[in-house]
Amino acid sequence: xxxxxxxxxxxxxxxxxxxxxxxxxxxxxxxxxxxxxxxxxxxxxxxxxxxxxxxxxxxxxxxxxxxxxxxxxxxxxxxxxxxxxxxxxxxxxxxxxxxx
Amino acid sequence: xxxxxxxxxxxxxxxxxxxxxxxxxxxxxxxxxxxxxxxxxxxxxxxxxxxxxxxxxxxxxxxxxxxxxxxxxxxxxxxxxxxxxxxxxxxxxxxxxxxxxxxxxxxxxxxxxxxxxxxxxxxxxxxxxxxxxxxxxxxxxxxxxxxxxxxxxxxxxxxxxxxxxxxxxxxxxxxxxxxxxxxxxxxxxxxxxxxxxxxxxxxxxxxxxxxxxxxxxxxxxxxxxxxxxxxxxxxxxxxxxxxxxxxxxxxxxxxxxxxxxxxxxxxxxxxxxxxxxxxxxxxxxxxxxxxxxxxxxxxxxxxxxxxxxxxxxxxxxxxxxxxxxxxxxxxxxxxxxxxxxxxxxxxxxxxxxxxxxxxxxxxx
Amino acid sequence: xxxxxxxxxxxxxxxxxxxxxxxxxxxxxxxxxxxxxxxxxxxxxxxxxxxxxxxxxxxxxxxxxxxxxxxxxxxxxxxxxxxxxxxxxxxxxxxxxxxxxxxxxxxxxxxxxxxxxxxxxxxxxxxxxxxxxxxxxxxxxxxxxxxxxxxxxxxxxxxxxxxxxxxxxxxxxxxx
Numbered sequence: 001x002x003x004x005x006x007x008x009x010x011x012x013x014x015x016x017x018x019x020x021x022x023x024x025x026x027x028x029x030x031x032x033x034x035x036x037x038x039x040x041x042x043x044x045x046x047x048x049x050x051x052x053x054x055x056x057x058x059x060x061x062x063x064x065x066x067x068x069x070x071x072x073x074x075x076x077x078x079x080x081x082x083x084x085x086x087x088x089x090x091x092x093x094x095x096x097x098x099x100x
Numbered sequence: 101x102x103x104x105x106x107x108x109x110x111x112x113x114x115x116x117x118x119x120x121x122x123x124x125x126x127x128x129x130x131x132x133x134x135x136x137x138x139x140x141x142x143x144x145x146x147x148x149x150x151x152x153x154x155x156x157x158x159x160x161x162x163x164x165x166x167x168x169x170x171x172x173x174x175x176x177x178x179x180x181x182x183x184x185x186x187x188x189x190x191x192x193x194x195x196x197x198x199x200x201x202x203x204x205x206x207x208x209x210x211x212x213x214x215x216x217x218x219x220x221x222x223x224x225x226x227x228x229x230x231x232x233x234x235x236x237x238x239x240x241x242x243x244x245x246x247x248x249x250x251x252x253x254x255x256x257x258x259x260x261x262x263x264x265x266x267x268x269x270x271x272x273x274x275x276x277x278x279x280x281x282x283x284x285x286x287x288x289x290x291x292x293x294x295x296x297x298x299x300x301x302x303x304x305x306x307x308x309x310x311x312x313x314x315x316x317x318x319x320x321x322x323x324x325x326x327x328x329x330x331x332x333x334x335x336x337x338x339x340x341x342x343x344x345x346x347x348x349x350x351x352x353x354x355x356x357x358x359x360x361x362x363x364x365x366x367x368x369x370x371x372x373x374x375x376x377x378x379x380x381x382x383x384x385x386x387x388x389x390x391x392x393x394x395x396x397x398x399x400x401x402x403x404x405x406x407x408x409x410x411x412x413x414x415x416x417x418x419x420x421x422x423x424x425x426x427x428x429x430x431x432x433x434x435x436x437x438x439x440x441x442x443x444x445x446x447x448x449x450x451x452x453x454x455x456x457x458x459x460x461x462x463x464x
Numbered sequence: 465x466x467x468x469x470x471x472x473x474x475x476x477x478x479x480x481x482x483x484x485x486x487x488x489x490x491x492x493x494x495x496x497x498x499x500x501x502x503x504x505x506x507x508x509x510x511x512x513x514x515x516x517x518x519x520x521x522x523x524x525x526x527x528x529x530x531x532x533x534x535x536x537x538x539x540x541x542x543x544x545x546x547x548x549x550x551x552x553x554x555x556x557x558x559x560x561x562x563x564x565x566x567x568x569x570x571x572x573x574x575x576x577x578x579x580x581x582x583x584x585x586x587x588x589x590x591x592x593x594x595x596x597x598x599x600x601x602x603x604x605x606x607x608x609x610x611x612x613x614x615x616x617x618x619x620x621x622x623x624x625x626x627x628x629x630x631x632x633x634x635x636x637x638x639x640x
Contacts, residue, residue, distance in 0.1 A: 002469065002472050002512060005574055005575065006472065006476075007513065008574050009571050009574050010476050010479065010480070012567060012571055013480055013483075013571065014479060014480065014483050014506075015570075016563045016564070016566050016567030016570070017483040017563070017567075018483075018487075019562075019563045019566060020560060020563035020564070021486065021487030023555065023558070023559030023562065023563060024487065024555070024560060026552075027492060029492055029496075029534065029538060030486070030492055030495050032534075033486055033495055033499050033534065034487055036499065036503075036526075037483055037499065037502065040502075040503060040506055044506055044509055047510055047513045047518060048513060050513075050515070050588075050590070051515070051588045051590075054588055056590065056594060056595060056598045059515055059517075059518055059595055060595065060598055060599060060602075060603050062518055063518070063521070063599065064610055066521060066522070066525045066526070067610045067613070067614060068610070068613065069525075070525060070529065070530055070614070070617075071613055071614050071616075072617075073530045073534070074533070074617045074618065074621040075617050075620050075621050075624065077533060077534065077621070078620065078624035079624055080537065080541075081537065081540075081624070081625045082625060090541065176494075179493075179494070179497070231516070231591060232516050232520050235521070235592075236520060238520075238524050238528075239520050239524045239527075239528060240523075242524055242527070243504075243523065243527060243528060245528075245532055246497070249532070249539075250497065253493055253539060261539065264539060265540060268533075268536040271532065272529060272532055272533065272536075275529070279524075292592055
């Protein structure tokens with residue numbers, strides 16, 4: 001059995017990679033993928049603590065997070081499609097108007 | 101988890117048997133497909149190489165190996181090379197969780213003064229008896245799309261690209277119906293382990309206190325069976341759902357640019373995915389290795405006969421795959437989507453409701 | 465024991481390396497495929513954490529459905545040839561250094577302060593059955609809410625991605 005802290009460290013590193021992606025990239029879809037990476041890092045932490053504390057609540061949270069991530073992906077990608085239709089790009093710097 | 105050398109050897113034996121079967125599926129199915137299409141179209145078919153053209157497939161394999169392996173100048177080299185492997189790996193690995201015979205106890209043996217299988221040992225004809233078997237299958241089946249998408253994208257060819265886009269949309273749409281139609285089976289057996297699913301189908305349904313029919317899932321959930329099989333055709337990209345490679349519109353779609361062994365790997369992946377899908381249909385709906393109206397003895401005779409029965413059922417479904425391919429025309433893309441979302445999804449849900457009613461009334 | 469550690473370190477390395485490829489590669493398709501590899505190795509982590517059901521869900525939902533959707537959109541919008549210009553040098557620098565500092569700090573404190581080396585002695589029972597019972601008893605209301613949320617997401621995605629109708633009024637519309 002691998003100690004829980006190893007998983008926590010892995011989750012922390014993946015979360016930082018996701019943060020970095022959101023900060024440095026301008027491509028909307030890659031930023032979105034970085035957010036998914038962050039969500040997954042949190043999932044890993046949830047499951048690591050669930051095993052440590054012998055509790056199913058962590059797993060159920062991961063279950064809900066996955067469902068919400070699916071909804072988020074559908075809506076987010078639809079927003080990017082709409083943005084691309086109007087602006088011909090998904091560079092988030094170009095989306096600087098509240099309406100057009 | 102404690103295992104000894106005997107377990108490891110038995111595992112290798114099982115993996116060897118399954119792998120050898122899976123690798124031989126492709127040449128045999130290519131021959132069946134050609135002769136079957138000839139039969140349906142009233143032609144002769146390949147009959148020059150070997151008796152009945154049986155060695156034609158091996159001649160083809162030789163040709164594939166000897167051809168030049170071309171990588172297009174504009175292609176993304178890494179992904180272009182990796183794509184056939186992405187396609188092949190899920191097709192080969194899925195079969196690991198499918199049981200292919202009745203478990204039996206290997207009796208103690210004395211060979212050259214050494215005792216083998218001390219005190220008898222249970223031989224389960226399944227490579228990995230995991231307790232989430234069905235989910236593993238759906239997980240690996242959903243990974244199969246990456247081979248097509250990567251191939252289509254990495255080729256830098258507009259037809260391949262269209263094939264990839266179609267493949268991703270089609271796979272997502274039909275995966276939903278595929279998964280939902282298998283839910284009824286899970287409800288009936290109360291387990292995700294495929295061994296339990298098969299054991300649940302070994303009894304009888306008694307109709308009107310007289311007629312005994314085998315307790316196969318196909319009888320109470322016929323709708324689920326039809327939806328699952330059809331969605332299985334779509335998942336394996338076979339006609340009438342082979343839009344990602346529609347040769348008339350997309351000049352072979354995602355594998356237009358592929359040649360030599362890379363193309364052969366796509367070919368193998370397609371036939372192995374077909375064999376796996378047939379094994380799944382048989383395991384989930386047609387009783388797996390169960391022989392109807394006969395209680396197999398739990399020894400090696402029962403094991404051999406049940407494994408043969410499993411093979412016979414899988415072969416029949418594989419023949420149906422070929423039969424359908426040479427009988428039905430290809431769907432249009434909008435028809436495909438409409439069928440998946442507006443017909444199969446509600447039907448799969450209806451199947452779930454019906455099975456729930458059956459279970460509530462204790463009919464199954 | 466040694467086998468578990470080998471599996472852990474190999475797949476942790478895969479997860480981290482492909483995670484870096486996701487944010488560093490300029491081609492969105494390569495990014496998406498790397499993210500698939502990263503998510504797949506996280507599923508292996510879940511198996512090591514004795515949650516095989518969640519691992520299967522991870523592969524089915526994330527690697528199998530969400531990422532295919534990403535790839536589909538990237539290919540549909542034909543984004544693979546767009547090269548992102550290097551802009552905002554200060555933000556780039558702060559982003560890299562800031563997140564690296566964040567990673568180092570949190571790893572340091574996890575390794576130093578909150579080390580959890582004592583493991584529970586009994587095995588953790590997280591099969592599909594126990595999760596299902598918990599989900600349909602204690603968490604029934606959130607579960608139903610999630611279904612409504614998914615429905616709302618479907619409708620929202622349809623509304624957002626539909627083509628706008630032409631704004632030109634129909635002929636003879638003014639006379640009425």
